[in-house]
Amino acid sequence: MNFLNPLLLLGALGIGLPILAHLLNKHQFKQTDWAAMQFLNRAVNIRSRQIKLRDLLLLVLRCAVVLLLVFAISKPTSEKSHGGLASKLGERRAGVVIALDASFSMQHSDGSSTRFERAVEKVELITKSIQPGDPVSLILLGTEHQVVIRNMAFDASRFDAILHAQKPTDEPLNLNSVPGRLKKLANSMDAAQKEIHIITDAQQYDWDNGNGRMQAAFEGLSEDADVVFIPIQGGTDNLAITNLELVSGVLRKGTTARYRATVKNFGDSPATNVMVRGAANNINADTKSIPSIAAGSAETVSLFIPFQNPGAFQIKAELDDDALPLDNTRRTVAVIRDRVSILCVEGSSTSSSSSEFGGFISAALRSRDSGTSQEDFTVKTVTWVSLPQQNLEEFDVVILADVPAITPDQARQFEDYVRAGNGLVWFPGENTKPAVWNKRSALAGTTLLPAVIEQTMDTSNDMGVGRPLEPNIPDHSVCRPLHSPSEDLLSEPQFLKVLQVNPPAGSSTVLALAGSASPLLIEHAIGRGHVFMFTSSAQPTWNNMALTPVFPMLLQQMVTYLTAREFEKPRMVGKSLSLSYVDQPDASDAVFDTPSGETITVPVREYRNQYVALLDRADEAGFYLARVSVQAPSMPIAVNVDISESDVSCLSADDLANKFRDTEIMVVRSEDELGDSILQARTGLSFWRSLMIAGLVIFVIESLLAHSTSHRAPHLKSKSKGQSSKNKTAPATAQTAKNS
Numbered sequence: 001m002n003f004l005n006p007l008l009l010l011g012a013l014g015i016g017l018p019i020l021a022h023l024l025n026k027h028q029f030k031q032t033d034w035a036a037m038q039f040l041n042r043a044v045n046i047r048s049r050q051i052k053l054r055d056l057l058l059l060v061l062r063c064a065v066v067l068l069l070v071f072a073i074s075k076p077t078s079e080k081s082h083g084g085l086a087s088k089l090g091e092r093r094a095g096v097v098i099a100l101d102a103s104f105s106m107q108h109s110d111g112s113s114t115r116f117e118r119a120v121e122k123v124e125l126i127t128k129s130i131q132p133g134d135p136v137s138l139i140l141l142g143t144e145h146q147v148v149i150r151n152m153a154f155d156a157s158r159f160d161a162i163l164h165a166q167k168p169t170d171e172p173l174n175l176n177s178v179p180g181r182l183k184k185l186a187n188s189m190d191a192a193q194k195e196i197h198i199i200t201d202a203q204q205y206d207w208d209n210g211n212g213r214m215q216a217a218f219e220g221l222s223e224d225a226d227v228v229f230i231p232i233q234g235g236t237d238n239l240a241i242t243n244l245e246l247v248s249g250v251l252r253k254g255t256t257a258r259y260r261a262t263v264k265n266f267g268d269s270p271a272t273n274v275m276v277r278g279a280a281n282n283i284n285a286d287t288k289s290i291p292s293i294a295a296g297s298a299e300t301v302s303l304f305i306p307f308q309n310p311g312a313f314q315i316k317a318e319l320d321d322d323a324l325p326l327d328n329t330r331r332t333v334a335v336i337r338d339r340v341s342i343l344c345v346e347g348s349s350t351s352s353s354s355s356e357f358g359g360f361i362s363a364a365l366r367s368r369d370s371g372t373s374q375e376d377f378t379v380k381t382v383t384w385v386s387l388p389q390q391n392l393e394e395f396d397v398v399i400l401a402d403v404p405a406i407t408p409d410q411a412r413q414f415e416d417y418v419r420a421g422n423g424l425v426w427f428p429g430e431n432t433k434p435a436v437w438n439k440r441s442a443l444a445g446t447t448l449l450p451a452v453i454e455q456t457m458d459t460s461n462d463m464g465v466g467r468p469l470e471p472n473i474p475d476h477s478v479c480r481p482l483h484s485p486s487e488d489l490l491s492e493p494q495f496l497k498v499l500q501v502n503p504p505a506g507s508s509t510v511l512a513l514a515g516s517a518s519p520l521l522i523e524h525a526i527g528r529g530h531v532f533m534f535t536s537s538a539q540p541t542w543n544n545m546a547l548t549p550v551f552p553m554l555l556q557q558m559v560t561y562l563t564a565r566e567f568e569k570p571r572m573v574g575k576s577l578s579l580s581y582v583d584q585p586d587a588s589d590a591v592f593d594t595p596s597g598e599t600i601t602v603p604v605r606e607y608r609n610q611y612v613a614l615l616d617r618a619d620e621a622g623f624y625l626a627r628v629s630v631q632a633p634s635m636p637i638a639v640n641v642d643i644s645e646s647d648v649s650c651l652s653a654d655d656l657a658n659k660f661r662d663t664e665i666m667v668v669r670s671e672d673e674l675g676d677s678i679l680q681a682r683t684g685l686s687f688w689r690s691l692m693i694a695g696l697v698i699f700v701i702e703s704l705l706a707h708s709t710s711h712r713a714p715h716l717k718s719k720s721k722g723q724s725s726k727n728k729t730a731p732a733t734a735q736t737a738k739n740s
Contacts, residue, residue, distance in 0.1 A: 065699045095135040095151075095191025097225070098123055099182055101200035101232075102140040102166070103173035104573075105645045108201075108234050108324045115232045116168040119199045122230050123163055125671060126197050129678045130154045137185050138163065141200070142171040143574040144617070145181050151189055170326060170573045170621045172642040175206045179217035186225045194225035195678070202231045202651040205644060207659070215659060222664045229660075229667045230674060231653050237267040239274065240327035240646040242298065244317045244570075247480050248553070250560050252340045252376050256306045260480075261317035261330065263290060264298035266647045275320060278303030280313045280334075307336040314623050314636050327646045331623060331638035333568045340563055343395040344381040347402035347431040360538050361399060364552040365559065392417045396563045402429025402537060405436040411443045418448075419527030419610070423562025428453075428499050429537040450524040450533045451501035459495055459513060466494035466543060467513040469520070469550075476510050477561050478521075478532075481553040493545040495520065499535040527610055528580055530562055570638040577618050577637055579626050581611040587629035589613070595622025595639075 100123060106116040123138075130136055136159065138149040149162060178198075186194050221227050242264045249257030259278060265271045274290040288301040303317055312335050319328040344361050362379045382390060384403045392398065392413060400406075406414070418424050426449060434453035441448040459467045468491040473479045482490060495513055503509065503522050510532070511521040522533045538546045545551050571577055579590050585604055590613030592600045604613045618624060618639045625634035651659075657667040668674045 061698055061701060094130075094193040094195050094226075095137075095186075095189035096126070096130055096154075097137045097139070097182060097185050097189070097194070097196045098126060099139050099141055099178070099196065099198045099200075100166070101173060101198075102142050102146075102168045102171075103203075103645055104168060104170050104326050104641055105173075105201055105203055105324070105648050106168040106232075107326055108238065108648045110235060110323070114168070115201050115234050119201075119230075119232050120163060120166075122199050122232070122674070123197075124160075125674055126678070127154075127156065127159060127163075129675070132156070135189050135191055137189065139181065139185060140166060140169070141173055141178060142169045143174050144171075145174075145177070147185070150185070170619065170641055172574075172645040173200075173203070173206055176214050176217075179214070179221045183221055183224060186221075196221065196225045196227045197230060198227070199230045199232065201234055201648070202229070202656050203645070203647065204649045204651050205647045207651055207656075218665065219660070219663045227665045228674075228678075229656060229665065231651065231656055231667065231669075233652070234648060234650055235267075235323065236649040237269070237322070238265075238324045238327070238646055238648050239271055239293070239319055239322050240264055240266060240324070240643055241276070241317050241319060241330040242327075242643045242646070244315070244330035244332055245477070245480060246332070246334070246560065247302070247484075248557065248560075250340055250377065250556060251307065251334050251563065252337045253307060253310045254376055256304050257334065259303045259305060259315065259317070259332075260300050261303055262298050262300045263293060263319065264643075264646070265293040265295055266649070268295050268649075270294050274299075276301050276303070276317055277319075278305055278315070278317050280305050280307070280315055282314070305334075307334070310336045310338045312336075312636055314638070316638075324646070324648060326621060327641050327643060329621075330570075331621075331640055332570050333623075333636050333638050335565050335568055337396070337563065339376050339378065340397075340559065341377075341395045342379045342397045342399065342559065343390060343392070344379060344399045344401060345384050345387050345390075345403055346381065347384050347404050347429055360546040360551070361401065361555070364546065364555045367552040367556075392422075395422070397423040397425065397559055399425040399427070401427040402431045402539070404431045405433050406440050408440060408443050411440045411448055415446060415448055415526060418529035418531055421528035421565060423529055423559070424448075424531045425558060425562070426531065426533045427537055428535065429539055430541070434499070446526055447504065447524075448526070448531065450507035450522040450531055451503040451519075451535075454500045454502055457498055457500045457518070459498055459516070459518065464496075466496040467516060468495075469493055470512045470514045474510065478510055478523075478554065478557050481557050482550065485549070485553075489549060492548040493543060493550050495536050495543040495545070497536065497542045501533075501535055528565070532558060532562075570640050571618055573618055573621050573639055573641050575618060575639075577615040577624060577626065577639075579613040579628065579635075581613075581628070584611055585628050587632075589629070591627045591629065593625040593627075593634065595620045595624065 100119055102116065106114065106119065108115050127136075132154055134154045135151045136149060136154045137147065137151055138159075140146045140148060148166060149159070152159070182196055182198075186196060218227070240263070241261055243260075243262040245260055247258045247260045249255055251257060261276055261278070263274060263276060271293045272291065274293055276288050276290065277284055278286040278288075285305045286303045288303065290299045290301060293299050305313075305315060307313065312333060314331065315334055316329055316331045318330075321328060342365060362381060365379050366377075380395075384400075387403075387406075387410065398414070398417070414424060434455075437449065438452055441452075471490060473482045473490070498513065498518055498520065501519065501522070503519065504524075507522050507524040509519040509521070510523050512519050518535070520535055522535070524531055536542050536545070538551070540547065577592060581604070584606075587604070589601045589603055592602065592615045594600065600615060602613050602615050604611050606612075613626075613628075615624075621639055621641045624637045624639055626637055627634045653667055653669040660667065
């Protein structure tokens with residue numbers, strides 16, 4: 001026999017209270033002898049013995065009530081039913097934790113119902129075995145698991161209403177954290193026997209990528225409760241857009257940008273005639289057809305999106321609905337400017353764009369301009385001695401090419417310029433003074449350049465041939481145009497001389513030289529903007545990059561990247577959303593409108609010399625609208641799903657059972673097995689209800705007996721008083737007769 005609340009057994013000491021009351025009541029009457037008592041002795045003695053027996057019986061009943069109630073609230077249980085009287089008095093009760101997979105793969109449909117709907121039906125079967133009043137918890141599993149019901153005394157109608165109000169989330173499943181979360185829920189439950197039912201589609205992706213520690217954690221969970229897995233089976237067919245990225249095009253009014261959409265077939269059979277639509281602000285702009293996508297393969301298409309007007313555009317690529325519609329759309333945001341203005345500052349003392357740097361850079365930026373008006377895209381070239389006369393606020397990007405040095409004031413101006421969300425590109429050259437640049441770059445507290453310059457290196461071989469680019473081009477936004485050209489085209493640039501640099505931890509290498517760890521292009525962020533640093537000049541004496549098609553492709557994509565804003569970068573469901581401000585805003589709160597229409601207000605806080613409004617989690621896929629205040633215009637932020645959930649293939653019940661073959665974890669395959677597993681697991685008995693009922697029954701009997709005794713006592717007193725009156729008159733009569 002075990003007790004859930006053993007400390008409450010100390011309440012059994014309360015039986016001393018009725019005993020003490022009995023003893024005190026026994027001595028509350030004072031005995032007084034009087035003359036006529038001899039006539040009543042026999043009757044009084046008989047009556048006294050009756051009263052003592054009744055008082056003793058009341059004492060026993062009262063002590064029994066105290067003991068039964070104390071034992072009841074201590075909740076005695078037996079781990080196993082042994083039959084006989086105990087099995088008749090005990091009840092099969094358990095605390096039940098129901099873990100319901102609500103990750104977005106549970107939205108996959110078989111044509112008649114979704115996996116989540118079938119999982120809810122399994123929960124309904126489990127609740128049929130739960131007794132009223134038993135503790136029950138319901139948790140939705142996702143990235144961050146949500147406890148919907150915690151230790152609620154089970155009420156069928158209330159639980160059913162809460163259950164059917166739940167919906168699957170847009171999040172992937174964080175399977176590694178499930179055992180620990182369920183263990184805490186089970187340990188907080190006040191029950192002799194505990195059950196954990198896990199209803200999930202058992203995605204193969206989650207279990208195949210899980211480690212041994214995760215499986216051991218599930219096995220350890222069975223030490224605290226009876227664990228039952230209820231797998232929900234489903235098909236494998238699913239198409240998803242796994243990526244949408246800007247490949248080329250400067251985002252300004254009157255231009256057309258090329259986006260690349262990647263479609264993957266996660267199913268087991270080929271998909272044919274797949275239509276991909278590209279839209280801007282819900283207006284269809286381009287449609288492409290993919291004749292066939294093999295099972296497990298991916299295909300890409302180019303979508304051309306024209307921008308006739310400035311402003312923020314909601315860009316998306318989408319497929320027709322299939323078994324899992326949630327991942328059929330991929331979103332991004334483009335902020336189209338009225339114009340893009342670039343300032344090119346060259347280290348030559350002679351002015352004019354006809355000089356080497358001005359000519360190469362200007363030609364590279366305009367090489368794919370498609371005749372766009374000069375008012376929409378301007379490149380202004382000045383010498384470095386004219387830099388103090390330039391108003392940096394008029395330009396979106398500044399390119400410093402072979403500038404010998406800058407003053408301390410200019411270093412601070414450039415830091416403020418980049419922190420405000422603008423872009424800076426730095427090229428070295430023969431005129432560059434590395435020691436001065438290192439000193440000026442570190443003046444403002446935040447290093448302006450992404451790396452410390454050490455020395456100039458000769459990277460040519462014995463035959464005077466320079467090193468080409470590293471052929472493994474990284475997946476960076478600036479490098480996207482370089483993924484399309486052939487390897488021969490990428491090998492054309494030859495670098496004879498580069499700077500040896502030391503990038504700090506906050507910087508990242510974008511491009512490197514082949515066969516060497518030497519970085520060619522380095523990036524880091526300052527506030528809302530970015531700085532790119534080339535380690536080789538654009539002059540033909542250092543390399544021939546400016547003479548190849550790679551240079552305009554790279555430079556134009558760099559301008560597009562630098563003129564973007566932080567809210568143009570797509571986020572993932574479950575991640576935070578932020579708005580940043582250079583100066584303190586007038587409003588103390590920012591506003592985020594969710595795709596479902598809910599409005600969320602978040603405070604604006606100061607963080608690292610700027611003001612930030614942070615929404616902790618984006619719970620939905622779609623376009624959020626962010627505003628610096630309720631009255632301010634909105635800015636869209638794209639939120640996409642994590643495509644790891646798009647692989648909807650499931651482990652079979654047999655495969656899942658094999659993973660727990662040598663453990664006490666049960667995997668059920670049918671409704672009958674589910675019912676049998678609950679009956680087999682629920683072997684313990686609870687006696688608290690029987691003890692409580694017995695205590696209440698004895699309490700009622702004791703109350704009725706005490707009530708009847710109290711009504712007889714006045715009758716005895718009245719009779720005694722009458723007899724006493726007669727006895728008092730007898731001596732008086734005798735005295736009168738004597739006197740006579």
